Amino acid sequence: MAQNSAKNPPTQTASTTPARTTGTARVKRGLAEMLRGGVIMDVVDAEQARIAEDAGACAVMALERVPADIRRDGGVARMSDPAMVAGIQDAVTIPVMAKCRIGHFAEAQVLQSLGVDYIDESEVLTPADEAFHVDKWAFTVPFVCGATNLGEALRRIGEGACMIRSKGEAGTGNIVEAVRHLRSILGDVRKLTQADTAELFGWAKELRAPLDLVQEVAERGELPVPLFCAGGIATPADASLVMQLGAQAVFVGSGIFKSDDPAPRAKAIVEATTHFNDPAIVLKVSSGLGDAMKGQEIHQLETKLADRGW
Amino acid sequence: MPKIGVLALQGAFREHAEAFDALGADVVLIKHAEQFASIDAIVLPGGESTTQAKLLDTFAMRAPLADALAAGLGCFATCAGLILLATEVLDGRADQVPLGLLDVAVRRNGYGRQVMSFESALEIEGLHAPFTGVFIRAPRLVRVGDSVEVLARHDTHPVLVRRGRIWAAGFHPELADDLRLHQLFLHALTREDANP
Numbered sequence: 001m002a003q004n005s006a007k008n009p010p011t012q013t014a015s016t017t018p019a020r021t022t023g024t025a026r027v028k029r030g031l032a033e034m035l036r037g038g039v040i041m042d043v044v045d046a047e048q049a050r051i052a053e054d055a056g057a058c059a060v061m062a063l064e065r066v067p068a069d070i071r072r073d074g075g076v077a078r079m080s081d082p083a084m085v086a087g088i089q090d091a092v093t094i095p096v097m098a099k100c101r102i103g104h105f106a107e108a109q110v111l112q113s114l115g116v117d118y119i120d121e122s123e124v125l126t127p128a129d130e131a132f133h134v135d136k137w138a139f140t141v142p143f144v145c146g147a148t149n150l151g152e153a154l155r156r157i158g159e160g161a162c163m164i165r166s167k168g169e170a171g172t173g174n175i176v177e178a179v180r181h182l183r184s185i186l187g188d189v190r191k192l193t194q195a196d197t198a199e200l201f202g203w204a205k206e207l208r209a210p211l212d213l214v215q216e217v218a219e220r221g222e223l224p225v226p227l228f229c230a231g232g233i234a235t236p237a238d239a240s241l242v243m244q245l246g247a248q249a250v251f252v253g254s255g256i257f258k259s260d261d262p263a264p265r266a267k268a269i270v271e272a273t274t275h276f277n278d279p280a281i282v283l284k285v286s287s288g289l290g291d292a293m294k295g296q297e298i299h300q301l302e303t304k305l306a307d308r309g310w
Numbered sequence: 311m312p313k314i315g316v317l318a319l320q321g322a323f324r325e326h327a328e329a330f331d332a333l334g335a336d337v338v339l340i341k342h343a344e345q346f347a348s349i350d351a352i353v354l355p356g357g358e359s360t361t362q363a364k365l366l367d368t369f370a371m372r373a374p375l376a377d378a379l380a381a382g383l384g385c386f387a388t389c390a391g392l393i394l395l396a397t398e399v400l401d402g403r404a405d406q407v408p409l410g411l412l413d414v415a416v417r418r419n420g421y422g423r424q425v426m427s428f429e430s431a432l433e434i435e436g437l438h439a440p441f442t443g444v445f446i447r448a449p450r451l452v453r454v455g456d457s458v459e460v461l462a463r464h465d466t467h468p469v470l471v472r473r474g475r476i477w478a479a480g481f482h483p484e485l486a487d488d489l490r491l492h493q494l495f496l497h498a499l500t501r502e503d504a505n506p
Contacts, residue, residue, distance in 0.1 A: 005439065018465065020428040027427040030446045030485050033322040034356050036391070053403070056365060058320060058358040093403055093418055094358050117424035140425045163417070268366075274365055275341065302462050 025162070028142035031095065031117065032163035032226040035059055035249050038238070039270045042066050042227070042253040045084070046091035048120025052256070055266035059095040059117070062088040062249065067124050067171030068254035068293065070302070077125040079107040082114050089115070097144070102309055107139075112141040118163070120144050123308035124170045124253075133309070136160030146230065148181045148306050150188040151207030155215070157225055158210040164223060166247065167306040168231015171254050173295030174186040175232045177306060178242055182229055186246045193217040231306070234259070236272030236285050243276035260290035312384070312499050315340040315349035318366040321357015321390060325484035329492045343374040351384025351475070351499055354391025356446070356482050359418070360403055362390055376409050384475040384499050386492070392416060392478040393449050400452065412473055413455025416480075420450025432481070434462040434470060436494050443469060443481040451480060475502065 038058025043049040049060050064080045065073065079100050089096045095117035100107035102121055107128075111119050121134050123146050136143040138161035146167035147153035153164045166185060170180030188207070191216065195203055200218055204211040216224055229247035233239055234255035242250060250273055256266045268285040275281035298304075314330045316323045318339035330353070331337045338345065340352065352375070354362075361437040379385055379395075387395050396408045398415035421428070424447055431440040443464060451468040454460060461477075462470035470479045470491075477496075483491040 018430050020430045022426060024429055026444055027424075027429060027446055027484060030322075030444055030482060031424055031427065033325065033485065034358065034446060036322060036324070036357075037318070037320040038358060038361055053360060056361045056368075060363045093401070095359060095424065115423045115425055142424065261420045270361070271365070271368060278341075301478065 003049075009303070014259045023140035025157075028162040029225050031142060032144070032228075033164075035095070035228075036226055037274060038249050039266075039273050040097065040249065040251045040258055041256070043088060043129075043265060046087050048257055048262075048285045049088045049096075051263050053092045053094055056270035057094060057266065058249070059097055060088060060092060061097045061099065061120060063099055066254040066257060067305070068258050069171075069174070071122060071171045071301075079104070079111065079125070080270070082110060085111070085114060085116060099125055100134070101125040102127040103132050103134060105134045108134050108141075108143075112139055116141065118130060118142055118144055121161075122146065123167060123305045127308050131310070133159050136162075144228070146309060147185060148186045149207075149218075150192075151209045152309065153185055153223060153227075154207060154209035154213045157205060157213055157223065161225065162298070163226050163228060165228040165230040165251055166242075167309075168229065168233075169298055170231045170305050171232040172232050172298065172301070173255055173258070173293040173299055175234070175238045176243065176298060178229055178232045179245065181231075181306070182242060182245045182247060183221075185227065188230060189217055189222060193221045234295065236282055239269050239273045240276040240279075240282045243273060244294070249273070255293055258293035265289050265292070311335050312350035312496065313338065313348065314346060314351050314353060316353040317355060317362070318390075319357075319369075320361045321355045322482070322484060323355040323357075324352070326353045326355050326386070326492075329465045329484055329489055330496070333489055333493055333496055335496060342369070343371045346374055346383065349383070349496075351386060354385060354387035354394055355484070356389035356391065357388035359393040360406060363394060363406060363408075366394075372409070376411065379409070379411050379476065382475060385477065386495050387476070387478040388482055388484065389448060389480060391396075392451075392480055393418060395476065395478055397455070398453070402444040403484075412449055412471070412476055412478055413457050414471060414478075415453035416449040417452050418445050418449055420452070421445055421448050423447065427451065430464055432462045432464060432469065434491065434494075436461065437490050441483070441488060441491060444483075444485045445469075445481045446485075450479045475499065483497075
C-alpha cells in the first residue's frame, strides 16, 4: 500500500521552513512500531497510570471502567470523560490512548482534539454504527482496531487502522479467545503466502478484504501494520504465550487492576513480554504474584464483545 | 564487517536489525549484559525510553552497557536511544536517570504529542541528497556540548549528533526506507577500526 494514500491528504504546514508533513501513514504506523515488545495497560485514573508507568508499561489506555466492570455494570459504554483522559495525560510521559465507540467519528474527533496519542475504535464500548466503522484516513491521530480474523483485520486496515489487536474476549481474564483469534489471523497469513496469484482473488472474496491488501500480505508474510494481542491476558505466562504465537505486543485490560496486587503483576507481565521466549525468566517473574483476576468461562457470558464490529 | 548488536528489550529493534543485515553486517539481538562483549557496536532503538530504562535496570544491564560504551563500543541511537545516552533529560519522569554518555540536553516529546509527529527532508553531513527524517513523539535536542558534533539540523535544532563512535538521532532512519544513514555509520565504524 502506498505510504501516503490519496484518501489521506497529508497536511503541509506552510508557515515553517523546512516543511513538515503530519499524519502520514509512516508516522502513524511508526508509533505502533515503537510500542512493539511492550505492554499497554488499561487505567481508570492518574494513580493507576503512574503505577503502570512505574511498572514499565509502554503506553496506557485511559478509560472510565475496565472491561470487567463494563461487563458487570451493563448499560451503554461510551467514550470516557475528556477531563479524566486529560488527567492521565498530565500524570505520565508515555503515550496515552483512549477508546471511541465503533463508528462514532464524533467521539474520535473529540479525542483527536484532546491530543491522545492513539484512538482505539473498540468493541468494548457499545457500538454507535452497525454498518460502518470510522473512516480513519480522515484523521491525523492513528487508530488501533480489534479483529477476530484476517478478513476483519484487513477491512480495518483498508479503513486506515495503523495497528491491529486481536480482540480476544475483554474483561474475562480468559486467554482462549485471544489464542483463537491470533491463530486464525496468523494461520491465514501463512496460508496466503502459499497461495498462487490466481488464488489470491478467491482469498480476497472469501475474506471480504481489499485485494491489494491480500496481495501485500501474501508477499510480505505479515500484516502491513503491527499486530498486537488483547482480551483475556491475566498472567506473565499468558503474555509469553501470545508473544510466542506471533503477537508483537500485548494489551492488558482488567488483568492487572482486577488482580490482588497490581504493581508487581504489572511489572512481571512487562518482563515476561520482553523475555517471552525465555521460560526461565517467565518462571522467575511468575512466582509469588498473588491471585490473578478470577475470570470467566466464555460459554457463560451473556454478551460476547468480540462479536461487535463487522 | 562489524558485528552489530541491537538492544531488543522493547521498541522498533527489528527495523534496525533488518537495515544492518541488508548492508551485510553480522547482526545479533541483545537481551543480556554478557552479549555486550561480543559486538563492535550497539543500536539503541526507538521505543519508550522509560520502559527501556526500567528493563535495563531490572535485568542489570545498565552499568555493563555504560562501561562498554565508555570503553569504546560503537553506538547508533535513535529517539528513545538518544534519551538514554543524554546527560540531561527535560520533561521526563523525576526518576529518569540517563546514562550520561553524550553531553546533550534533550526535551522529551519536544515536538509535541503524536498528532504533531511529522516527516521532513533533512540535509545530513556526508550524504549528498536529502534524507527523510521521521519524527515520532521525538525528543528535541536543546543543548549540545562542545564534545559533540552536529551532523544535521531541522529548523535550526540539532537532530543528528556524534561523539566519536557514538551517533544519536532524534528521528527514525530505520523507518525511512533508506539505508544511507545506517551505511554512513557502518563506514565510519570500519574506517576507524582500520585507522584507530
